[in-house]
Amino acid sequence: MKKLTPLTLQLQGLELRPAQVWGTVRIVPVVRTTPITDLRLARRDYADDALGMVDVGNKTTYASYIPHGIVMRWSGPDQVAEVPAETRIGTRELRHQGHRLLERMVRREAKDQLRLLPLHLAMEGFLALHFGGPDVAHTFYSSDVLRNGLSPRVETNVHGHAMPGLAEALSVFERYDGQCGALVFVADALASTMVVGHPDDYAALHDALLRDFYPNLLYRYGWSHRRVPETPVTLSGTTLDAIEASLARQVAEWAAFTEGMAAGLFGRETHAERVRTVGRYRLMRFLTGTDVRSVPHEGEHLGEALVASGGEIAYLKTYRLDRGPVRRAKVLMTLAAHAWDIQAVADSEGHGHLWRVVTDIENAGLGWIISPELRARRRR
Numbered sequence: 180m181k182k183l184t185p186l187t188l189q190l191q192g193l194e195l196r197p198a199q200v201w202g203t204v205r206i207v208p209v210v211r212t213t214p215i216t217d218l219r220l221a222r223r224d225y226a227d228d229a230l231g232m233v234d235v236g237n238k239t240t241y242a243s244y245i246p247h248g249i250v251m252r253w254s255g256p257d258q259v260a261e262v263p264a265e266t267r268i269g270t271r272e273l274r275h276q277g278h279r280l281l282e283r284m285v286r287r288e289a290k291d292q293l294r295l296l297p298l299h300l301a302m303e304g305f306l307a308l309h310f311g312g313p314d315v316a317h318t319f320y321s322s323d324v325l326r327n328g329l330s331p332r333v334e335t336n337v338h339g340h341a342m343p344g345l346a347e348a349l350s351v352f353e354r355y356d357g358q359c360g361a362l363v364f365v366a367d368a369l370a371s372t373m374v375v376g377h378p379d380d381y382a383a384l385h386d387a388l389l390r391d392f393y394p395n396l397l398y399r400y401g402w403s404h405r406r407v408p409e410t411p412v413t414l415s416g417t418t419l420d421a422i423e424a425s426l427a428r429q430v431a432e433w434a435a436f437t438e439g440m441a442a443g444l445f446g447r448e449t450h451a452e453r454v455r456t457v458g459r460y461r462l463m464r465f466l467t468g469t470d471v472r473s474v475p476h477e478g479e480h481l482g483e484a485l486v487a488s489g490g491e492i493a494y495l496k497t498y499r500l501d502r503g504p505v506r507r508a509k510v511l512m513t514l515a516a517h518a519w520d521i522q523a524v525a526d527s528e529g530h531g532h533l534w535r536v537v538t539d540i541e542n543a544g545l546g547w548i549i550s551p552e553l554r555a556r557r558r559r
Contacts, residue, residue, distance in 0.1 A: 186451035186465055188444060191490050193374065195362070195434040196355050201348035203404045205367060207437050209360035215376030217256050218458060218485070218493050221263040222384055223248035223294065247390060251485075251494070252292045253458035262379070263292060293457060297496050298391065301464045301483045304452060305504070306332045308466075309511045312548070313519035320519070324548045329511075334504055336392035342370075343401035346389055354385065360495070362441055363388060366400035367407050368478060369441050374495040394501040410436070443467065444480050444497060451484075460485040460493050466508070479505050506543040514540075 196208040224247050250263040288294055312328035313320050339345055342365065359381045360374030370393055375381050410433060416422040438445060444467065451465035466481045482497030517523040525536045534557050537549060546554065 183450035183452055185448055186463060186484075186486070187446065187448045187490075188484065188486075188492065188495070189490050190438070190445055191492070193360070193492070195437045196358075197430065197433045198364075198410065198437065199348070199352040200407060200409045201351065202344035203366050203401050203407055204342075204344045204348040205364040205407055206348055206352055207362040207364070208355045208358045209362065209374055210355050210357045211359040211376070211378070212357075214357070214359070214378060215491075215493050216259045218251060218253045218376050218460065219260045219262045220375050220377075220380040220384070220494065221250045222387060223250050247387060248294050248296055249384075250288070250292065250294050251457065252289075253460070254291065256459050260291075291458075295462075295483075297387070298483065298498055300454065300462075301466075301481045301496070301498065302334075304464045305466055305481050305508070306334065308508055309515045313514075315518055315520075317519055317521070319521045319550060319553055320548055321550045329548065335395065337395055337398040339389040339391045339393060342393055342398060345401075349386055349388060354382065361385075361388065362437065364407075364440065365393075365397040366404040367440060368397060368400060368499065369444060369480070370394075370397045370499050372441075372444065372480075372482070372495055372497040374492055376493045391496075392498070394499055394504075396501045397499065443478050444482075454483075457485055460487050503544060507545055510540055510543045510545055 190209075192212055194210045194212060196210055198205045198207045252260050252263045254260040310329050310332060312324045316325055345363070345365075357378050359376065359378050360372070361381075362369060363371040363373075371388060371391055373381075373384065373388060375384060412429060414422055414425045414429065416425050447467065449465050449467045451463040454462045454464060456462070462483070462485055464481075464483045467479045479500045480497045481500060482495065484492055484496075485494035486492055513524055514521070517527060521536050521540075522531075522533050525531050525533050528536070537553065537557055540546060540549060541554075
C-alpha cells in the first residue's frame with residue numbers, strides 16, 4: 180500500500196441490534212438511523228463461481244475466486260441516486276485460457292457508476308505488499324526472488340458455504356427494519372463485516388456473505404466450538420415505562436458488548452490507501468496492525484471502505500486475517516524497512532544473530548525467498 184493516511188472506522192450514524200445466535204455463528208445486525216440516498220449499490224452476478232483472472236494493468240493479472248461484483252452509482256449530496264439497473268454480465272467480460280477475465284478490480288463504467296470486486300481491492304493491496312522483493316541484490320535471497328520478486332504470492336481462504344452453520348444462520352435470522360449491514364462472528368471472533376448505505380441494497384446483498392471468503396482459522400473454530408453462549412435478557416420494573424427503560428438499558432449493554440468484541444476494527448486507528456473519489460466519498464483500502472507480537476485478541480483485519488469527509492461509512496467490507504498472513508506481512512515490512520538486509524534486521528532487534536532472523540522468515544512460511552545455500556549453511 181502507498182500514500183497511507185490515518186483512518187479510524189467509527190459506527191457514526193449506525194446502531195447495533197441484539198445478536199442472533201446459531202450454533203457457533205453470532206450475527207449482529209447493523210441498523211442505519213438515516214439511510215444514505217446519494218449512493219446506491221447493486222450486485223452483479225457472473226455466470227459461475229469459477230476461478231477468475233483479474234487484469235490489474237502493467238501486463239499483470241492475478242487468479243482468484245470471484246463470487247460477484249458490486250455496482251455503485253452516486254449523485255450529488257442533495258440528490259437521490261438511482262439504483263444501478265445493470266446487474267448482468269457486461270460485454271467487457273472476456274475469456275482467457277478457460278477462466279473469466281475481468282478488467283481491473285475497480286472499473287468506472289460511467290461518470291457516476293463504478294464496478295468493484297468485493298474484497299479484491301483490499302486483498303490485492305495485501306498481496307502486493309513489497310511484492311517486488313529486494314531492490315538490492317543481497318546474496319541472502321534466492322535467484323528467483325531477485326529476478327521475479329515475490330511472484331507468485333499466495334494466500335488460501337475458505338468459501339463461505341463451507342463455514343459451519345453460516346448458511347443456516349443467514350436463512351433463519353430475521354432482518355431488522357433499517358438494517359444496512361451485519362457483523363459476523365464465528366466462535367465469538369469477528370470474521371466479516373458488511374455495511375452499505377441503504378437497507379434495500381443490504382437486502383439484495385444479504386446472502387452474499389455466503390459467497391465471501393473466510394480464513395482457515397475461523398473454519399477450524401467453527402468445527403471445534405459447538406455453540407457460543409447466548410446473551411440472556413434480564414428485565415426489571417413493575418410498570419410499562421420501567422420495563423421499557425430496562426429494555427433500553429439491556430439493548431445498550433448488548434451494543435457496548437458487541438463493540439468491545441469488534442474493538443480490533445472499530446475505534447482503532449490504522450492506515451489506509453486512498454484509491455479514488457466516489458462522489459463525496461473516498462474509496463479506501465486498509466490493513467490493521469501487523470506487529471504479530473501485539474496482535475489483539477480481536478485479530479487483524481483488511482478491508483475496503485467508502486468514507487465521507489465527516490467519517491460516515493457508506494460501504495464497508497472486511498476480512499479477518501489468520502496469524503500466518505499477519506506474520507508474513509510483518510516479516511516483509513521489517514525486511515523492507517532495513518533495505519532487505521537480514522543482518523541489519525538482526526542488529527535492529529538487539530541480538531545480532533542472522534540465523535534467528537532466517538528462522539523467523541522460515542517460520543512465517545517465507546523460507547522459499549532465502550537462497551538455498553544460506554538455508555543449507557544454517558542447517559549444518
